Amino acid sequence: MKRVVVGLSGGVDSSVAAYMLQQQGYEVIGLFMKNWHDDTVTISNECPWLEDSNDALLVAEKLGIPFQTVDLSEEYKEKIVDYMFNEYEKGRTPNPDVLCNREIKFDVFMKIALSLGADYVATGHYCRKTEINVNGETVYQLKAGADTNKDQSYFLCQLSQEQLAKSLFPIGELTKPEVREIAAQMDLITADKKDSQGLCFIGKVRLPEFLQQKLQPKEGVIIQIDKNDPIYTIQKQDDLALEEALQAESQKMPYSPNMGKVVGKHQGAHYFTTGQRKGLNVGGTTDPLFIIATNVETNTIYTGLTSQHPGLFKKALKIENEELHWIRKDLALANGESVNYMVRIRYRQPLQRATLHQFENALYIAFDEPQSAITEGQFAAWYLKDELIGSGVIS
Incomplete structure (x- = not known):
């Protein structure tokens, strides 16, 4: 009997994943990860981890599987939160969910699971794992979940062959409604629970407040760039080598404040991201304003009218x-x-x-x-x- 440690998050997906593994004859252990202590930046009650760990415990009791909580908040702070602060400070927008899977669930958590004698770690992700033979070696394939509406393979895009070898995704062949139905049939407390939103394990946070713990507010200007600005009609050079042409196509537009008009103020360019529409607090424009670029060195935000502004593409x-x-x-x-x-x-x-x-x-x-x-x-x-x-x- 192979032993599997399931990351029970207190949600319906991981609950059903644990039940299905049990049905398939695995010895199942439930483990809840506590990754966050600071409630001051979470939007009230949106991610009460106590409630989640309690739900996970009730699911484990219902299924009759051993359960424990592991506190990974130190590792989480170091590998995810500090990385996020660092990236935002540089003017980049990180994806904590992808990192959380690579650095926490399928690394720190997986090591704990394997130390408990587990053969595999399982999660409630909507994705599938298959294996093929390439030149006499087993190669693991990560595939989209059968429910195209819920496919979460993207969040696992940084996993390695070593991590996939030890991973199981029991609900990858199911749709969300099927998962809820199984949970209801089993009378699991999580059957009707809403999907968690927000940061992996932290829940909904007010991002500016979250970032203000480390990154100080700093007033700067919001500039609006006209869609007919000459910068968008610069002729492409035809004699460029492929790499040079791609370099030109992918680089940032060289905006400067004198190219547009000041339409408002902000509290720090590092709190904002390209494509963002909400949170600018600029009124009186004919169409919604979108952020087309930020510059953390000069603390400037550049915007354009409508989602079709050439600066966005x-x-x-x-x-x-x-x-x-x-x-x-x-x-x-x-x-x-x-x-x-x-x-x-x-x-x-x-x-x-x-x-x-x-x-x-x-x-x-x-x-x-x-x-x-x-x-x-x-x-x-x-x-x-x-x-x-x-x-x-x-x-």
Whole structure:
């Protein structure tokens, strides 16, 4: 009988994952991760971890499986929260959920599980794992969940072969309504529980307040750039080599304050992100304002009217080699190689057609259609049909 440790979060997905493993004949142990102590920045009662751990305990009791809580708040602070502060300070927008899976659930947590004699760690993610044989070696494939509406493979885009080897995703073949139905049949307390929102394990936080713990407010100006500004009609040079052309397509627009008009003030460029619409508190515009760029050095925010403003769109992005990750190492590109994949640059974005170009120091992704709000610090992930092949941090 193989032993599996399930990360019981107190939600319906992990509850049903534990039940299904039990049905499949595994010896199941439930483990709840406590990752956060500071309630001052969470929006009241939106992530009461006590309630979650209590629900997880009740599920474990109902299923008759051993249960314990592990406190990973120190590791979480160091690997996730400090990283987030660091990234925001640099003017990048991190994805804590992707990091939480790579650094906490499938690393720190997995090591604890294996130390308890577990063969596998299981989570309630909507994704699937399969294995194939490549040149006599077992290769694990990470595939999208059967419920296309809930597919969470993107959040696992940084996992390694070693991590996948020890992972199980019991609900990957199910849809959310099917999961809720199983929970209801089993009379699990989590059957009708709302899905958790917000940061992995912290819950809903007011981001500016959360960031203000470390990053000081600093007043700056909000500039509006006209959609007909000459910067958008600069002629492309035709004689550029491919790498130079991609470099030009993916780099930041060189905005400066004198190119537009001041429409408001903000409390720190590092609290804002490209594509953001809410929280600017600028009134009196004919259409909604969107952030098209931020500059943390000059503490300036650049905006444009409507979601179709040319400043929001780019045809390419760049990933530095050290921030490049192949789940399928056997498919990694060599210098000079190109390949067509489907790519997404944020969770729930429909997959987009693109070509990956690998050069000596970086990988470039060139999209067939210009993409809105390509954001530094976020993850781009590429797929072949429903299999996630690799990912990287947008630079």
